Amino acid sequence: MTETRSIGATLFNAAVVVGAAVAFVASGNLPDIGGQGSLPPSFFPRVTTAAIALLASICLIRDVAAMYRAQQRPCFPSITLVGVAGLAIFAVMMGYALLFERLGYILSTALFVVTSVAVLSLLARRSGQEKGAWSLRRGVGLVVLALAFAITIFYLFLVGFSITLPGLPLAD
Amino acid sequence: MFENYLNGFAMMADWGVLLAIASGTLLGIVVGVLPGLTSAMAVALLLPLTFGMPPVMGVGMLLGVLCGACAGGAIPAVLLNIPGSPASVATSLDGFPMARKGEAGRALGLAIVSSFIGGMVSVAFLSLLAPPIAEFALRFGPAEYFSLSIFGLVIIASVASGSILKGLVAGLLGLFAATVGMDPITGVPRFTFNELSLLTGINLLPALIGLFAVSQLIKDAMEYVQGQQAAQVASNAEQSMSRATPRWREVFSNPRALLAGVGVGSIVGPIPGAGASIASLVSYDQAKRLSRTPERFGTGHPEGIIATESSNNSMIGGALIPTLALGVPGEAATAVLLGGLLIQGIAPGPALFNDPSGMIYGIFIAYLLANIFMLLIMWFGIRLFVRVLHVPRKLLLALITTFCFLGVYGVAGDVFDIWLMLGFGFLGFFLNRYGFGTAPLILGLILGPIAEANLRRGLVTFGGDWTPFVTRPISVVFLGLALFLLLLTLWQNHKRTTA
């Protein structure tokens, strides 16, 4: 019985318990002004965080007990190519958020579309899901498509919905 | 009586009026499809245009927007798992799994017919029962709102994806997240970390798009690299296309779900402030309880789609009831609409319903026509919309992400909301992965402010006395129902695990 089991779920559960406990303590710092027979501002945060900590602890205990009963050996979640894909796409999204106002909507969006498609292609090749050589023509096609898409949306919002998205950098 | 309706029809006998209603409906659908654009915004955008129109024409166009936006919201919820408003959260619970099985056309076909029926029933409610329903809605004070929100929290058990205990944890996380921002009674900032954007609390839209869409996008990217799904979706896309027609017979063969949707939408919808965001979730819950096959909910069950879509369109008529009968709009879109009515010189109130000009009947008929236009436009539209699934998978992933960013940023223009969305997306990914689910969290986030503010408001108005919460009739009915459903769920759960 040397079956292993990832402790990802256990770690997440534990993080929820700890987070709730921290928030519970922080709620105590809220000023205690109820007035007119009502409850203070700290009442709801305290009740909810206490309940989260309690219920998440039960989940945690059940989880660990199940692992013990099945005689599985705990191990850290292994880093797989698939996991890397999730992290990579999230990182590209964060980059998009960072550049959204700095580069303006058109450039940041086009850049994001190109980058995320490229990242997914790269990883899918590594896992053997995509085959065939990279081609310059398809690359250029993607860039043009991404720019055309971003520009269309920009003007659609400007003209159609009177919403001005961030323009090109250096404009103001 | 009958004459009045005929007069109402006569007011429509003008190409300009018909065109205005149709174009309003079309704009509404477009706005509903794009996440982040709200019907309130679209109504505001059209408002200056309506100043120069005759009243029925202007109001008809605005009603078209409301109707179209609500029905259009089903499209991204079904195809992409992006509910653009709280009203479509429940739609994505079954619509998206059905689309994933390659039946996107069927899901949209069900949604359209259900929306249409919901809308038509609400026309009837609005024109026949508006004054008494409006009086009922007024009986909701702090105690009743609090009890309603507790009743709503019981839904967590229905929308939890796996274990009820984990669903509760997610729901409580939502309730806690709802306390961020200025305290509703004393104005003390809570957990805002001096961030201005958090002063009015966590915006629902970034949380919604983060929890549902962004978490799904991360999962999709992983599945793409792993090679799951892609082939299946592609092979089913053709099949989807051919099935993309309204599905009348299937909707009518599920009368329980339809009844739950229309009934709850028409009764909960009119309650100002709370009705619009929770009615469709309550219908989903009721449909699941009435269903003979509750275990199939959440896996792409037609009943789930029928209940929520018929509910959220019957809710529009519901939201119009207090707006027209009392001059009290239930939420943002009807508030802008009310502004439009006032500018036109139409004064809402009981008098409007007896006005000799018959204006109100013109409004009823305009709303009826908006529903018909919605059906026609969507009928032809769905064939177009399911084509989205033909876009190469990795490109589609990127484009959907840009729409999420756009939707969250576009209206408010605040980058903070984008970060909020990403944060919730990250959290949502793990909540789904470890079986907590994201729907309970959204439910907590919607109901939290209603529960807290009204509990404390109630205590202020009752001078610190708790008893009115359990002695006022409506309040005690909701609390009793909540307790009953809770015990029922626990009992059923117990039976299932011991059997």
Next chain:
Amino acid sequence: MKTIFVLAAGLLISSTSALANDYPTRNIEIIVPFSAGGGNDVFVRALQPVLERELDTNLVVRNVPGGGGAVGLTQASRLPATGYNLVAVSDGTLTQVASGNVAFGVDDFTFIAKVLQEPYLLAVSQDSEYQTLEDMQAAIAEGTTVRVGVSGVGSSAHLTALAIADALETEFSTIPFDGGSETISAVMGGHIDAVVLGGAELRSSMSSGRVKALATSYPERSDALPDVPTFQEQGVDFTTSVFRGIAAPSGIPEEVNDRLVEAIEQAVQDEQFLRSAGNLGTDVETAYGEELEAFIQDLAERMQQQADRLN
């Protein structure tokens, strides 16, 4: 590809600032620091078509909600003072400053025009036991605490309710609701005794006959609400009003300011605008330049006093 460059170049040129004396040469953006549908939003949307005609350019309305107006105002205060970025302001702007939660002050804006004003009304349900202000005062004298609903905690309506309580020499049990319509339905349903809200917000429920105003905060009765007596004529020393207007980030060129004032002066005389304003329950009451500045300073000080008491 070529078209993209042309478009991009056009975008660059169009957004560089032009000379002030031929202002405006491009679209003007107005930030509304609330979501669509609020009093501020409807005001701007009503002004938009007429002002566009006077200025011969497009006005682009941008709703920047969040933080009860704080996000949009903060954003507006940091924009270039070229005259191409305007912001819709109201009492709420000054309330924000008074709350001390925000990073901008009154000095960060040049107030261009005050356009509309409306009274604050103390209103009750049609079947309330208080049919007049006198009834309410009598109940207060017997020791009753009146439960008064306002829209938004720390909002200008909230601060005004406190000031009215002062003027009546009592303390209300003040109950903040999330928005105007929740407050109004609570008073209609008899869950609270009275509300303090702006005239425009109460307009539709008053015309439906379900809500009755006991007193207006105007110094004299208004044409729009001739039946509502003032606080003053009922022996209570209290006057104030809600204002709505247009401002810009501080430091815009004088010629631009003059051009905008001139355009707004013309726009508010437009019949369509006057009718819209009247239907919304507001009065067109303009002020510009030094008169406006004095008005703002005075209001800001009074708000500050009430806000200090609240904390």
